[in-house]
Amino acid sequence: MRSPLAWAGLDESSSVRGTSTPLHTPPHPSTTIMPPPSDIVKVAIEWPGAFPKLMEIDQKKPLSAIIKEVCEGWSLGNHENFALQNADSTNFYITEKNRNDIKNGSILRLTTSPSQMAAQLHERIQSSSMDAKLEALKDLANSSRDITFAQEFINLDGISLLTQMVESGTERYQKLQKIMKPCFGDLLSFTLTAFVELMDHGIVSWDTFSVAFIKKIAGYVSKSAMDTAVLQRSLAILESMVLNSQDLYQKVAQEITIGQLIPHLQGTDQDIQTYTIAVINALFLKAPEDKRQYDESSVNILDCPLTEMAHILAQKQLRSIILSNVIRSPKPINDEMAHQLYVLQVLTFNLLEDRMMTKMDPQDQAQRDIIFELRRIAFDVECEPNNSGSIEKRKSMYTRDYKKLGFINHVNPAMDFTQIPPGMLALDNMLYFARHHQDAYIRIVLENSSREDKHECPFGRSSIELTKMLCETLKVGELPSENCHDFHPMFFTHDRSFEEFFCICIQLLNKTWKEMRATSEDFNKVMQVVREQIMRALTQKPNSLDQLKSRLQNLSYTEILKIRQSERMNQEDFQSRPILELREKIQPEIMELIKQQRLNRLCDGTCFRKISSRRRQDKFWYCRLSPNHKVLHYGDLEESPQGEVPHDSLQEKLPVADIKVVVTGKDCPHMKEKGALKQNKEVLELAFSVLYESDEYLNFIAPDKHEYCVWTDGLNALLGKEMTSDFTKSDMDTLLSMEMKLRLLDLENIQIPEAPPPIPKEPSNYDFVYDCN
Numbered sequence: 001m002r003s004p005l006a007w008a009g010l011d012e013s014s015s016v017r018g019t020s021t022p023l024h025t026p027p028h029p030s031t032t033i034m035p036p037p038s039d040i041v042k043v044a045i046e047w048p049g050a051f052p053k054l055m056e057i058d059q060k061k062p063l064s065a066i067i068k069e070v071c072e073g074w075s076l077g078n079h080e081n082f083a084l085q086n087a088d089s090t091n092f093y094i095t096e097k098n099r100n101d102i103k104n105g106s107i108l109r110l111t112t113s114p115s116q117m118a119a120q121l122h123e124r125i126q127s128s129s130m131d132a133k134l135e136a137l138k139d140l141a142n143s144s145r146d147i148t149f150a151q152e153f154i155n156l157d158g159i160s161l162l163t164q165m166v167e168s169g170t171e172r173y174q175k176l177q178k179i180m181k182p183c184f185g186d187l188l189s190f191t192l193t194a195f196v197e198l199m200d201h202g203i204v205s206w207d208t209f210s211v212a213f214i215k216k217i218a219g220y221v222s223k224s225a226m227d228t229a230v231l232q233r234s235l236a237i238l239e240s241m242v243l244n245s246q247d248l249y250q251k252v253a254q255e256i257t258i259g260q261l262i263p264h265l266q267g268t269d270q271d272i273q274t275y276t277i278a279v280i281n282a283l284f285l286k287a288p289e290d291k292r293q294y295d296e297s298s299v300n301i302l303d304c305p306l307t308e309m310a311h312i313l314a315q316k317q318l319r320s321i322i323l324s325n326v327i328r329s330p331k332p333i334n335d336e337m338a339h340q341l342y343v344l345q346v347l348t349f350n351l352l353e354d355r356m357m358t359k360m361d362p363q364d365q366a367q368r369d370i371i372f373e374l375r376r377i378a379f380d381v382e383c384e385p386n387n388s389g390s391i392e393k394r395k396s397m398y399t400r401d402y403k404k405l406g407f408i409n410h411v412n413p414a415m416d417f418t419q420i421p422p423g424m425l426a427l428d429n430m431l432y433f434a435r436h437h438q439d440a441y442i443r444i445v446l447e448n449s450s451r452e453d454k455h456e457c458p459f460g461r462s463s464i465e466l467t468k469m470l471c472e473t474l475k476v477g478e479l480p481s482e483n484c485h486d487f488h489p490m491f492f493t494h495d496r497s498f499e500e501f502f503c504i505c506i507q508l509l510n511k512t513w514k515e516m517r518a519t520s521e522d523f524n525k526v527m528q529v530v531r532e533q534i535m536r537a538l539t540q541k542p543n544s545l546d547q548l549k550s551r552l553q554n555l556s557y558t559e560i561l562k563i564r565q566s567e568r569m570n571q572e573d574f575q576s577r578p579i580l581e582l583r584e585k586i587q588p589e590i591m592e593l594i595k596q597q598r599l600n601r602l603c604d605g606t607c608f609r610k611i612s613s614r615r616r617q618d619k620f621w622y623c624r625l626s627p628n629h630k631v632l633h634y635g636d637l638e639e640s641p642q643g644e645v646p647h648d649s650l651q652e653k654l655p656v657a658d659i660k661v662v663v664t665g666k667d668c669p670h671m672k673e674k675g676a677l678k679q680n681k682e683v684l685e686l687a688f689s690v691l692y693e694s695d696e697y698l699n700f701i702a703p704d705k706h707e708y709c710v711w712t713d714g715l716n717a718l719l720g721k722e723m724t725s726d727f728t729k730s731d732m733d734t735l736l737s738m739e740m741k742l743r744l745l746d747l748e749n750i751q752i753p754e755a756p757p758p759i760p761k762e763p764s765n766y767d768f769v770y771d772c773n
Contacts, residue, residue, distance in 0.1 A: 041102050046087055046109045047074055063096055070110055083113040085146075088619065093148040100696075103636070105651055117143065118152035122161065130187070137190035144197035151203060159204050162195045163213045188220075192233035199240065206244040211251055214241070218255035221264075228269060235264075235275035242282040249286040256283070258318060265321050270337055273326055277340040284347045323492045338485035345487045346480040352498060353477040355425040360417035367424070370431050371413050375401050377434045378445040404449035406458030416460060421476075422467040430463045432499040433506060440503070444510050454520060457513040459506075461523070466505055469531055470498070473538070483685075489543045500545055505534060508552050515557035529560055536563075583740065590735045594728055598714035603627055606707050607640055608700055622650060623700070629718060630656055632690075634698070658692040662715045670699040688712050 039059045044052045053073055057066055064079075071079040084094040087109040092098075094108065102108070112120070121143065124136035143149045166188075199206070220226050220234040238256070241248040256279070264276040322344075326337065333341070360367050379401055399410045407413035417427050434441045448456040471477070491497040509530045518526045537551040605624025622645045623634035635650040665671065668689040686702040688711065702708035709727030716723055 041106070042104050043102060043106045043108050045070055045084070046107065050074060052107070057102065059099065059102075063094065063099060067110075074110075081113050081116050082110055084108045085111050090145070091143070092146045095148055103652060105635075114146075114149045114152045118149060118156055118158070122153065122156045122158055125161070125165070134187050134190070137187060137194060141190045141193040141197060144194045147201045147203075150198050150201050154198060154203050159195070159198060159208075162191055162198075163209060165191055166195070166216050167210070167212045189227060189229040189233065192230060192237065196233055196236055196240075199237075206241055206248055209241070209248065214248070214251050215255060218252065218260075221256065222260040228272065231264070232272060232275055235272070235279050239275070239278050239282045242279070242286050246286065249283065253283055253287075262318070262321055266325050268329075268331075270326075270329075270331055270334065274334075274337045274340055277322070277326075277337075277344060281340060281343045281347060284344075319492055319495065323489075327489050327492055335485055338487060339483075341492075342484050342487040343480040345491055346475070346478070348491075349474050349476050349498060350478075352425055352471070355428055356421045356423050356471055356476055358424045359420055360414050360424055360427065362412060362414040362418075367427070368414055370427055371402075374405060374430060374434055377438060378405060378442055402460075405445060405460050406448065406456070406462065407460035408458075413460065416464060419464070421471050422464060425471070426464040426467040429467050429499055429502040429506075430460070432496065433463075433503045436499075437503050440507055444507070448510075455517070456520075457510050457518070457526075458520070458523075459510075462509050462513075463502075463506060465523075465527055466509055466530070467502060469527065469534075470502060470505065473531075473534065474498075488538065488541060490545050490548055493544050497545070501548075504545065504549055504552065505530070508533060512557050529557060532560060579740070579744075582743065583736065586736060586739055586743075587732070590732055590739065591723075593735065594713075594731050595717045595723065597731075598710055598717055598723065599625065599629060601710045602714040602718075603629075605645060606703070606711065607637065607645075609703065610636075624650065625656075625714070625718075632656065632698075654690070654692060654698060656718050659715070659719060660691045660693075662688060662690055662712060662719065662721075664688045664712060668699060669697050670701075688715075690715065 041057045041059060042054070043057055044054050046052045053070065055070070055073075063084075067082055067084060068079040070084070071077070071082055076082065085108065086092050086094070087107040091109075093114055094102065111117075121136055121140045125133055125140060127133045127136065140153075144153065198204070217234045217237050220230055221238065226234075238252055242252050261276050261280065264272050267273065322341075327333070327341070362368070375398070395411075402413050403410045405413070407416050409415040417424060444457075445459055448459060491501075494500050509526065512530055512533065513526050516522065516526055516529065533552055533555045536555055537548055540551055542548040542551055602625035605622055607620050607622050610619050610621060620637040620640050621634060622637055622641065623632060624645070625632055632654040633650040634652045634654070637645070637649075665684055665687060668687045670689065671684060671687050683701050686705065686708045688700050688702070688708065690698040690700075692698070700711065702711060706727065709725035713723040713725050713728050
């Protein structure tokens with residue numbers, strides 16, 4: 001029997017290979033071959049115990065009429081109880097909404113309707129037989145990925161049934177658990193898997209769950225010897241509860257403590273560690289402002305509820321556990337773990353936002369005492385009695401010392417901290433530096449107070465501006481990005497990492513000031529150089545604060561000047577009129593070269609993954625442009641190709657002339673579908689679609705950013721539109737710079753040969769070689 005693809009009659013375009021290779025007996029020469037109507041799709045339909053049926057589906061007919069026709073072909077009555085589904089790994093049902101996704105050569109399966117299937121599974125999972133219940137829950141966990149089935153099962157109050165089974169149903173088997181522990185673990189695992197899959201569709205609100213259910217899920221997390229699959233799904237459920245409901249956040253936070261989560265971080269399973277940190281991040285993110293600060297000295301960390309744990313994230317036990325068991329684990333950190341660590345880093349730094357946005361109250365004696373403490377430490381001034389000297393004398397002495405400390409307002413330094421940001425955070429950093437790095441603090445203050453007024457580096461003003469710069473660099477107060485993985489291991493190596501970071505950078509600033517021989521007029525220039533030094537050091541991702549110091553030590557002002565000079569020489573920075581005219585002349589040639597490269601890559605083709613709900617990667621499809629640039633050929637593949645995909649295996653065709661427009665990102669049809677943005681945010685930037693004919697579309701999700709740029713550029717080039725990707729800009733800059741430099745060599749009478757120089761003959765001996773050993 002012929003395969004459905006061969007039966008579908010999709011042959012190769014003669015424009016690709018010069019001759020067509022039909023899969024049917026060629027028609028008589030006088031017969032005119034007409035293309036099949038666009039509404040007719042040729043498919044194969046399976047039914048257990050019968051030969052597959054090859055038929056044409058008219059997309060204009062109601063789906064119920066098509067199902068009735070299929071049932072009648074196999075003499076099956078009650079066609080209302082049947083449905084069609086994809087015969088692939090997804091087993092998703094065909095509905096009126098997704099029927100247009102059916103392609104020529106697809107294999108479908110006639111099966112029980114979703115309502116019937118939901119009713120059967122609803123009954124089967126309540127079976128008294130452990131084995132029957134387990135098989136039913138396996139089927140339910142698999143079927144629940146399909147939103148069509150999920151809707152029907154939820155309509156039968158299936159979510160409530162699953163929650164009841166979790167709350168009380170599994171307790172029937174507690175006595176059997178010792179002798180049937182593997183079966184019990186599987187039973188619970190599939191129950192929770194089905195629950196997660198059903199809730200992921202967003203049909204049911206998270207606010208509907210009882211405290212008993214939350215306690216049961218929290219109990220699975222707190223148990224030390226719990227099945228890995230059960231623990232993973234329980235953590236995922238807790239995270240979703242917290243993120244989707246403020247009321248559930250309160251209930252979950254009352255059930256979970258740090259002590260219950262730490263053992264999961266100390267394990268070796270990185271997935272469990274990732275889910276654990278995700279739960280911590282979710283609770284941290286949802287914690288009310290008044291719960292984010294507390295006196296950690298009066299609390300036992302292991303019994304600390306997560307409603308009060310935000311500030312404790314920076315404390316020694318949890319931080320050191322994450323550092324030793326996750327960051328310094330021999331296993332490489334995957335992208336999801338890197339993202340969760342980045343979120344944890346951002347949320348921890350966001351604890352500084354309150355101080356950063358708090359102005360100093362000049363009338364607050366406690367705050368003014370901090371400035372007095374800075375003065376005392378710097379100059380070792382004993383507290384004078386109130387009656388020592390006149391008021392004018394004391395004011396004069398204070399003004400002199402505040403000037404040495406580098407404050408802008410010498411009379412009332414409190415006014416320097418009324419700017420937000422950085423507000424009181426700058427004063428906090430200065431006090432931390434003075435107390436914990438006292439020798440360095442005193443040295444900086446005395447060193448600068450002994451210089452000429454023009455050359456002194458003002459410690460107070462520098463600290464305020466540096467704190468503001470560090471807050472901008474670390475984006476204090478901003479919510480974490482959903483796609484970022486940029487965490488810095490060094491910030492997990494110290495309990496007060498931000499303050500230590502400041503102490504390192506303020507010493508760097510003083511060192512750079514001296515190297516630049518700066519004056520007060522150069523303050524902004526110095527800050528620019530310091531910012532560059534810090535950013536270049538951070539891009540190297542130092543593993544510790546000591547490593548950061550070493551990197552900054554190597555990035556002296558002299559080294560920064562060398563780097564700038566090198567970058568300036570590598571950049572095309574000629575602004576004279578003749579050179580600008582030459583650039584304009586060369587640019588169209590380079591753009592045409594880039595265009596040809598893009599089209600050649602499209603002719604080679606690319607393998608794309610099909611991504612369904614919950615980010616599952618099911619199978620592949622391939623798309624390529626014909627050599628004459630007139631047709632896009634594409635088709636499904638069972639697995640990723642290891643070499644060139646032959647044209648005759650790509651059965652689908654799309655004439656380039658039919659393409660109307662190329663859309664990207666959120667404008668793509670497959671990114672507008674319900675839940676798509678939520679489930680596929682990580683691929684949103686890789687999505688693009690080709691719209692053609694009457695609102696038909698071909699959807700792509702590129703395997704990476706490079707392929708995305710190649711395909712969007714190539715398709716826009718085919719349509720005569722501008723190529724605007726970042727990849728094109730980079731290629732243009734590189735090729736244009738190289739071409740300019742080659743052409744400008746002629747100005748120095750340097751001739752570029754047409755052919756490369758010949759390779760010289762081998763010498764008769766190698767006696768001239770000196771052996772260094």
